[in-house]
Amino acid sequence: MDAILERSRVLKQALIEFVLEAEGELAAALEAYVAENSSSGSNRYDAAYEQNLLIDSFLTGGKVGEKTPLDLFVESQPELPQSDRDLISNWRHSFIGLFAVTEILPDGFELMNWLTAKNYTVKPNDPITLEEMARFKVGEILLTRIAPVNDTYWMFSGPCTQMGNLGKPKLAVAIGNFKDNHKKALYGDAPELLEQAWQSVEQYHQDFVDFFGTDELTLPGYQLNKKIAEFQETITKRRLAAAGIDDSKSLTEIAADAGVTEEEMKVAAEEAGADSKAVSQLFEGKGAAKMVMPKVELPDHLKKAEQVTILTHPRWGQTILPTYSQFKAILESEDWQSNQDTEKLVRKYLEDPTINAFIWKRLAQQYPTQLEKVLQTVLGRPEFKLDRDLEALLQEFNKPIEPDLPEIASVPVHLHDLFQEALAEVNKSKSKGKGKKNEAKGFSRK
DSSP: OOHHHHHHHHHHHHHHHHHHTOOTHHHHHHHHHHHHHOOOOSOHHHHHHHHHHHHHHHHHHOOBTTBOHHHHHHHTOTTOOHHHHHHHHHGGGOEEEEEEEEEEETTEEEEEETTTTEEEEEEOSSHHHHHHGGGOOTTOEEEEEEEEOSSSOEEEEEEEEEOOSOOHHHHHHHHHHHHHHOGGGTTTTOHHHHHHHHHHHHHHHHHHHHHHSSSEEEEOHHHHHHHHHHHHHHHHHHHHHHTTOOTTSOHHHHHHHHTOOHHHHHHHHHHTTOOHHHHHHGGGTSSTTOOOOOOOOOOHHHHTOSOEEEEEETTTEEEEESSHHHHHHHHHOTTGGGOTTHHHHHHHHHHOTTSOHHHHHHHHHHSHHHHHHHHHHHHTOTTOOHHHHHHHHHHHTTOOSSOOOOTTSOOOHHHHHHHHHHHHHHHHHHHHOTTSOOOOOOOEEO
């Protein structure tokens, strides 16, 4: 093990001890960080693992005033040589990811971050961990944090979850779980992808408004489902047109006319925002005149709903609610107190995590007086003031005030392809035997 890797182990241990032994503001910040970000249930093993992971992320992601624990540690060690300071400073770029082992090295591994398709040389910084990781195999999936050591390689930082060699359906589930459990860390090593994803949310909102003439649409479920399909088809055609593609021809014909290869035409279409699977289908000569985005449908229970409202926002993305008209009717009614559904619906809107702060603030803007009275009555808080207390109320019910990246955001092409292939495998498996039970999901930790 080289000297810089050994030194990283010593410094990292000193940093952890500095944080865990701290008092005052730093100790309070750690406690608050762990409490805010913890999600484990009663399983003590899961809780211990998660706490170690949170402590490691707190070192660079936590805040004590305007400083990180990393800053405070360096300030407390004035005798540190510049080489140590440079090494510690590199750790500001540490991140958590879902990695695939692509190659096994004598002293570490080549890993690919599945979220961004970026590759890293990663080494354990102590011999015991290296020996424990000797059983890792090519193709195995790891959930872990890594931190840069120098310009050449990285080190494992914090605990590592060994998830086995996952098939595409289980890998897609694991990526979905990562997106749910680590929202703030999504695309942690690729800020350019994160920016593109946010831009796609803004573009989706604008496309929606351009198509429907509004950011809020209420229709019977089955009609709304048809309208969404029409909207998606229009957007696909518009993006292909922007790429100079005539959707009345197959791409084979278009490529021949343009004097380019089919592969070049695919790349051009996908860079313009067209769906890679829809583009590929055009080369098959079947249904070539109709290019559409991957079909997205309302869930069956919403298709059958009497009224469904879809709302879009350039940051909060898309929200679909079957009871939004009912809630607005309560706020527009003078005898709302006699409506037996009032309390049930208000509490659902507070407790349901899918009903976000955007929805509440929209209602507050449209019905300020009525909403304030309803909340005062339902919650038994006669002193409640909407303009003063709404944000605190939303936080009380665990509703973030700022949005996380919405589900409607675009994803990198390699992830989209994985999800499509995983779905195809699941559907194929279902068609072979509907009576078979799904395999249990189980991950081993180390």
